[in-house]
Amino acid sequence: MRSLKDILSHLLDIPDERTTPERYHIVRRNIAILMLIITLVPLALMTVINYFEYQTALRNEILAPMRTLVNKAKYSFELFLAGRLSTVNFIASAYTYEELADEKNLNRIFRVLKKEFEGFVDLGLIDSRGTQVSYAGPYDLHGKNYVGQGWFEQVKVNGHYTSDVFLGYRRFPHVAIAVQHITDDGREWIVRATINTAKFDDLISSMNLDPESDAFLINQQGVFQTKSKFYGEVLDQSPLVLPKSFDPTVIEKKDPLGRDVFLAYSYFNRTDFIFVLIKPRSEVMKAWYTLRADLLVVFLIGLVAIIVVVLRLTDIMMKRMKESDDKRLLAMREMEHSHKLSSIGRLAAGVAHEVNNPLAIINEKAGLIKDLIEFATNFPDKEKFLNLVGAIIQSVERCRTITHRLLGFARRMDVEIQILDINDVIRETLGFLEKEALYKGVTINLNLDETLPRVPSDRGQLQQVFLNLLNNALAAMDKGGAVSISSFTRDDKMLGVTVEDTGQGMSEETLKHIFEPFFTTKKAGQGTGLGLSITYGIIKRLGGDIEVQSRLGEGTRFTVYIPKETPEQAGL
Amino acid sequence: MNGWKVLLVDDEKDFALTLAERLGMRRIQVSTAFSGEEALNLLETYQPDVMVLDLMMPGMSGSAVLGRVKNLYPNLPIILLTGLSSTAEGVSGISQGAFDFLIKPLQIEELIEKIGLAVKRRSSVEADRGK
Numbered sequence: 183m184r185s186l187k188d189i190l191s192h193l194l195d196i197p198d199e200r201t202t203p204e205r206y207h208i209v210r211r212n213i214a215i216l217m218l219i220i221t222l223v224p225l226a227l228m229t230v231i232n233y234f235e236y237q238t239a240l241r242n243e244i245l246a247p248m249r250t251l252v253n254k255a256k257y258s259f260e261l262f263l264a265g266r267l268s269t270v271n272f273i274a275s276a277y278t279y280e281e282l283a284d285e286k287n288l289n290r291i292f293r294v295l296k297k298e299f300e301g302f303v304d305l306g307l308i309d310s311r312g313t314q315v316s317y318a319g320p321y322d323l324h325g326k327n328y329v330g331q332g333w334f335e336q337v338k339v340n341g342h343y344t345s346d347v348f349l350g351y352r353r354f355p356h357v358a359i360a361v362q363h364i365t366d367d368g369r370e371w372i373v374r375a376t377i378n379t380a381k382f383d384d385l386i387s388s389m390n391l392d393p394e395s396d397a398f399l400i401n402q403q404g405v406f407q408t409k410s411k412f413y414g415e416v417l418d419q420s421p422l423v424l425p426k427s428f429d430p431t432v433i434e435k436k437d438p439l440g441r442d443v444f445l446a447y448s449y450f451n452r453t454d455f456i457f458v459l460i461k462p463r464s465e466v467m468k469a470w471y472t473l474r475a476d477l478l479v480v481f482l483i484g485l486v487a488i489i490v491v492v493l494r495l496t497d498i499m500m501k502r503m504k505e506s507d508d509k510r511l512l513a514m515r516e517m518e519h520s521h522k523l524s525s526i527g528r529l530a531a532g533v534a535h536e537v538n539n540p541l542a543i544i545n546e547k548a549g550l551i552k553d554l555i556e557f558a559t560n561f562p563d564k565e566k567f568l569n570l571v572g573a574i575i576q577s578v579e580r581c582r583t584i585t586h587r588l589l590g591f592a593r594r595m596d597v598e599i600q601i602l603d604i605n606d607v608i609r610e611t612l613g614f615l616e617k618e619a620l621y622k623g624v625t626i627n628l629n630l631d632e633t634l635p636r637v638p639s640d641r642g643q644l645q646q647v648f649l650n651l652l653n654n655a656l657a658a659m660d661k662g663g664a665v666s667i668s669s670f671t672r673d674d675k676m677l678g679v680t681v682e683d684t685g686q687g688m689s690e691e692t693l694k695h696i697f698e699p700f701f702t703t704k705k706a707g708q709g710t711g712l713g714l715s716i717t718y719g720i721i722k723r724l725g726g727d728i729e730v731q732s733r734l735g736e737g738t739r740f741t742v743y744i745p746k747e748t749p750e751q752a753g754l
Numbered sequence: 755m756n757g758w759k760v761l762l763v764d765d766e767k768d769f770a771l772t773l774a775e776r777l778g779m780r781r782i783q784v785s786t787a788f789s790g791e792e793a794l795n796l797l798e799t800y801q802p803d804v805m806v807l808d809l810m811m812p813g814m815s816g817s818a819v820l821g822r823v824k825n826l827y828p829n830l831p832i833i834l835l836t837g838l839s840s841t842a843e844g845v846s847g848i849s850q851g852a853f854d855f856l857i858k859p860l861q862i863e864e865l866i867e868k869i870g871l872a873v874k875r876r877s878s879v880e881a882d883r884g885k
Contacts, residue, residue: 538837538858539766545859546772553779578859 210500217492222485229481233474240470248446248459248466249430251389255397256430256448256457258385263344263453266377267359269299271342274363274373282307282373285316292318301377303356308334308372319376337362337372344453347379347399347407347416355379355407355416379416382408395461402454412460413438424456434463519697534585541581548574599638599748604669604677605630607641611648612667615656624659629668634677638748643720650713651681651740658685658738675746676726682739688732696730758873759783761802763793763819764835765811776862782869790814794822804872806865808835809847809855817847824851829879831872835860 193212273282273291281287292305304319312329328334337343337360345358360374386397386408399407404420406413413420421438422445425431430448437443442463449456464471552571555561608630619626655665663684672678688696695701697718721728725745732738760777762784764770774784785800787793791814793807805823809816820832834847834855847855853872856865 535837539769542858542860543766543769543772546769546776549862550772550776553776557779582859 206500206504209503210496213499214492214496217496218489221488221492225481225484225488229477233477236473236477237470240467240473244466244469245432245444245446248432248444248461252430252446252448252457252459255385255389255459256450259382259399259455259457260450260452262381262385263357263359266299266301266375267342267344267361269295270359270373270375271361271363273305273375274361274371279307279309279369279371282371283315285318288316289318295375301379301381303376303378305373305375308360308374310370310372315371333358333360334372346401346405346454349417379408391459392461392465394465395459397457397459399455399457402449402456407455422458424458537581537585541578541585545575545578548578599640601636602639602641602644603636604634604639604644604679604744605632607644608648608667608669608679611645611652614649615652618656619665622656622659623662624656625662625664627664627666629666631669631671634669634671635746637677637744637746639724639744640720643724644744647717647720647742648679648681650717651742654713654740655681655683655685655738658683658687660686672743676743677746678741678743680739680741682737684737687734687736687738688730689734693730693732697728757781757783758804758869759785759800759802760869761785761787761793761796761800761805763787763790763805763811763816764808765789765813766808773860773862773865777866780862780866782866790816790819790822793819794826797823797827802830803876804853804869805830805832806835806869807832807852810837817850820847820850820852829876831876833865833868833872 193216273295277287277291282291288305288307292302295302295305304317304321306317306319306323307315308328309315312327312331312334314323314326314328317323333343333345341362343358343360345360347355347357349355356376356378358374358376360372362370362372364370382399389397391397396411396413398410398413400420400422401407404422406416406418406420409416410420413422424433424445424447426449427447428449428451430446432444432446434442434444437445437460444461444463444466446459446461447456548571552568552575555564555567555571558564561567608628612626612628616626652665652667659665665684666682667679668682669677669679697714701715718728721742721744725748727743729741729743730738731741760782762770762774762777764773764786765788767788770786770788774786777784785796785802787796790811793805807816807819807823811819816834820834823830823832828851831853832851834852835858836847836855837858845855853875854868856868
């Protein structure tokens with residue numbers, strides 16, 4: 183596996199321009215990846231940290247109120263039960279056994295009790311042997327004996343007892359409270375009261391829970407002591423098993439309905455009740471989900487913005503880089519070309535010069551031979567020899583033309599600037615070639631812009647340029663076809679002239695070399711390969727430019743640009 | 755062209771001698787010199803009508819010879835011979851007082867024509883002086 187260092191150094195390694203043509207893709211990709219890493223990693227990190235920070239903070243903020251609520255509710259329940267217990271305790275202590283045993287008396291106490299304290303259903307006195315002595319309430323319990331019943335034994339031990347909820351009178355849930363009283367002289371009796379649990383429901387409804395939440399009491403065996411909105415009726419067995427805790431505790435679990443819920447509960451201190459508060463997670467975490475969505479949206483917007491900006495930036499950067507590379511390359515190529523031209527020019531000048539002297543001697547010797555033959559009175563085969571010598575002299579003439587061209591190419595011919603009408607120059611030049619065009623069946627189309635301004639330039643040299651281009655255009659067409667010549671104004675600085683033919687065109691490879699000296703596609707002896715090179719040199723010297731477009735089989739278009747102002751370097 | 759006297763100065767002996775012979779065949783008297791110094795020496799005793807002078811010579815260059823000759827013999831017309839690479843020097847030679855210049859290889863008819871013009875010019879100048 184590659185180490186991070188390797189990957190980084192790979193990303194930072196920007197390939198050299200010579201190594202691959204896909205360099206720009208690689209550079210662009212690497213820069214984009216690097217920029218994305220250094221921007222997105224911190225962003226992602228911050229998002230994740232924020233996510234967990236907020237989650238923890240919000241959780242605490244949400245769960246603390248649940249604990250408080252449970253605590254409060256439990257306290258209310260305990261207070262209620264404690265209040266009822268102390269009331270019963272008061273009755274057991276404030277009245278004598280005889281007073282309580284008197285049923286009339288007991289009924290009166292019960293009436294007051296019901297009036298003052300809501301929820302009492304009955305009231306009775308039980309002696310120490312467990313026998314119901316007197317009773318005020320809806321049942322007929324006289325003489326009933328409770329010995330052996332759990333609650334009775336518990337009262338005997340603890341002095342008081344609060345029962346679980348049971349379904350009593352008219353099938354309403356009730357709680358029984360019993361208190362033992364022992365007088366100073368050792369007499370003991372038990373007062374037992376039943377209260378209905380409607381008050382429990384009041385307490386729960388006073389909590390103002392939202393519709394999705396639920397609160398109820400269960401006992402330690404998990405039996406519902408109050409009705410649950412979702413999970414069962416009073417005295418149903420609940421499926422909840424809650425570890426013992428007297429402090430409000432919140433746990434997360436799935437409820438029997440399959441919802442994710444927060445469950446807060448607390449065991450009661452005095453009785454075996456457990457208060458349970460259930461809120462669905464979705465409800466509780468609503469704020470968190472909103473925040474989380476916001477966080478995600480911010481992250482995504484940031485992500486998209488960064489990616490867009492990074493890609494745009496790298497795009498622009500690459501474009502600039504490519505442009506400047508291209509410019510540099512072009513400048514280098516031009517320099518290379520002009521170097522080539524000048525060194526070849528020097529070589530050509532040297533060759534022309536060296537060849538010239540022997541050529542002059544050949545010329546004179548042949549001339550002398552010719553003279554001798556001509557001046558002789560009876561020279562055998564006179565005609566034949568004269569022909570031979572004539573051929574030599576003609577060949578010398580041809581050599582002279584070649585060296586002349588070579589030198590014309592090599593020498594920085596003096597530029598003679600005059601104010602010219604380019605259209606006139608074109609027409610004049612065309613004059614030399616009209617016969618040839620006619621002979622070849624080539625149509626010549628002239629599209630000259632007659633509003634063209636007159637410009638300072640060199641007539642002779644421009645003629646040579648147009649002559650070369652027109653010659654080439656004619657040479658490119660075997661039979662028929664058309665040559666179009668147009669002149670136009672390119673911009674504030676340049677005029678343009680295009681020479682376009684419908685000839686055979688050139689391949690890409692040929693186009694690359696077209697301005698190089700001695701490059702020719704003509705058969706040996708038909709062209710020097712200097713024409714376009716000379717043209718190029720002249721145009722450059724005149725401060726202009728030349729372009730070529732060509733397609734094999736379709737034709738070629740040369741465009742020459744001529745400056746409107748006197749070229750600074752003219753004549754150099 | 756009868757009786758014209760020409761001094762031909764060229765370091766290329768073969769060229770000079772052949773050309774001299776050809777001119778001789780056309781009844782032009784030619785003396786040859788193969789260097790500038792030799793030409794100047796010769797001029798002390800030999801008075802040509804026209805001097806034909808190659809510009810490209812080792813040692814004393816053609817234009818130096820031109821300068822000296824123009825000084826010493828201001829009336830002697832000089833036709834310069836140049837290579838193709840030195841037409842500019844030919845032009846500047848004219849500004850130094852040369853009669854004309856020709857580019858090698860020559861066409862003999864052209865040379866003779868120029869010599870003729872130079873002779874005519876010389877005689878007209880001398881006629882003017884004579885008045």
